[in-house]
Amino acid sequence: MSVIVLLPVYRPGQRLLSLITDLLGYDPNPIGVVVIDDGSGPSADAVLTAVRDLGCTVLRRPDNEGKGVALKRGFRHVAAAYPGVDVVTADGDGQHRAADIRAVAERSGRGSVVLGARRFDRMPLRSRVGNVAVDLLFRGVTGRALTDTQTGLRAYPAGLLTWLSTFPGERF
Known part of the structure; x- marks a missing residue:
């Protein structure tokens, strides 16, 4: 799976660790996992340190500015650190399973945005x-x-990341 999984989080808990452990257990696993913390503060330190210890990149924002701002920062980071690599975004709160993220990732790489529908x-x-x-x-x-249409589980082609990081609006 040659994608970066981007997980915007706010006040993450154990579900995030479980999701990442499951993601990294797949063979092949993602090129990398980038977690964007949107101003959770010191209460998230333990979870985010554990995420970093799993080999993930953790980017932290000092203030909660919304999922849109977090995603844009993640897109900019991935475009710079992993040029030409597609991104799969997912929620880190248990709404999406590792198997679902993998299914969307497997459909990426065709130049189109892929939406992963949740069960109601x-x-x-x-x-x-x-x-x-x-x-x-x-x-x-x-x-x-x-x-x-509101799913956070989406695959974005690498060619859209720069444009997406400048798209107007800051909330999701």
């Missing part, structure tokens, strides 16, 4: 409601049905 029983209620509304709007505008 694994999705927080707030996300479910928003997803239904956006899915209906998306279907009305494009004529195409997607089951999870």
